[in-house]
Amino acid sequence: MSEEQNQQLQNKLHKDLIEAAKTAKSIGYNPTKFNQMIATEGGYKIAKKLIHSPTTSTGFEKLWELNRLDLSTEAVLLREEFRPLFTKEELEIAKTRLGEFGYEIEDISSALPPLKPSGREREFKGYEDHLKAKVIFEYLVNGLTHRELDERVLGLDMSKSKGLQSMNILHFLGMKADYKGIFKGEVLKEVISIFTEEGKDFDQSVRLLKLLDDDDLKNTINSDLEAEQVEEGHRLEGNIKYYYGKRYERDSDNRRLAIKKHGLNCYACGFNFEQVYGERGKDFIEVHHIKPLSTFKKAVEINPEKDLVPLCANCHRMVHRKKDKVLSIEELKEILLKQKE
Structure with a gap:
């Protein structure tokens, strides 16, 4: 549901709540305070609050006495058309409250088609998580075909792959044809929110989609990189001077994917900046190339999962302290263990 559709639905809920209040007045109960609240804050916000x-509320009990709980806010928001505005938990609260007063509501079922996992995981395991995340998003939101996904996301020749790779990734998660374009026009955060509310069956999809939801982490990383460039003299009087090695090592997308895969704890000593420095240290860790950049003869494609690991500043400096003897992570760990003995 787009923001525009969401707002239209909120407006419809507002009008229906006003109509319910008018009907209540006609049968002997005038919800004066409720009308004032709606006029001030709007029907959607008041429904959430209630x-x-x-x-x-007093009004709920009055409507129960009049045998007209169908006019209550709980009953109105549980109408099929308004359910997308509320979380599953909120709908359950409304249903339970009405049930306790003898007003039964039909089962609140998911608005999403049932998942039908294929159990075939070979193709699913064959691609990196960020590519699988893009396949899911483009299928759900932009409605790309399997062939288009193979070509545009996975970089395959769709005339040869015939869409089978993307299809099998989606089918492993249980997303068949009825999921194609189901969230057309939606933003990523809303898709994640809906899947999260649906429960554990969607956990795998939520985990993957969150890899694309990295605005805060991207901003933090870019800020860190800028601070490092200033500290090392790579930015002088407003003119940016990049050194190929530094730029390559600190590519923000590679660092982001490495952090998403490996986390923010130092691989050698376990240090976590946020635990020690609080908000100042949030989302910070240095990223280390397992193979030194100086050994590269030409540009190569970096695999954030296999080629990069997070290290705290101390461990990173110790790894690189001697230019002719760069330590492996295991060698550094051995040094740390010996110092603890």
Whole structure:
């Protein structure tokens, strides 16, 4: 559901709540305070507030006495058309509250088609997580065909692959044809939110899609890189001067993917900057090339999972302290263990 559609649905809910209040007045209950609240904050916000209130409202009890709980906010928001506006938990609260007063609501089922996992994991395991995440997103939101996904996302010749690689990735997760374009026009965060609410069956998809939801981490990394460039004299009087090696080692996408894969704890000593420095250290860690950049004769493609590991500043410096003897992570770990003996 797009933002525009969401707003239209909120407007419809607002109008329906006002109509319910008018009907209530016509049968003997005038919800004056409720009308004032709606006029001030809007029907959607008031519905949210009432749902999260620990007790039933006076109006709810009055409508129960009049045998018209169908006019309650809980009953209105549980109408099929308004359910997308609320979380599964909120809908369950409304259903339970009505049920306790003898007003039954049909089962609240998922609006998404059931997943039908294929169990075939060869193709799924054959691609890096960030590529699988892009396949999922482009299929759900932009409605690309399997052949288009193979070509545009996986970089394959779709006339030869025939879309089988992307199809098998999606089918492993249980996403068949009824998921194609199901979230057309939606933003990534909304897709993740919906899948999260649906429960553990979507955990794998949520984990992958979160790899694309990295705005905060990207901003943090770019800020870190800029600070390092200034510190090392790579930015003088506003003119950016890049050194090939540094730029390559600190490519922000490679660093982001390495952090997403390996986490923010130092691979050698376990140090975590946020645990020690609080907010100042959030999302910070240095990233180390397992194979020294100085050994590269030409540009090569970096695999963030296999070629990069997170190291704290101390361990990173110790690894590189002697230019003719760069330590492996295992060698550094052995040094640390000996010092603890």
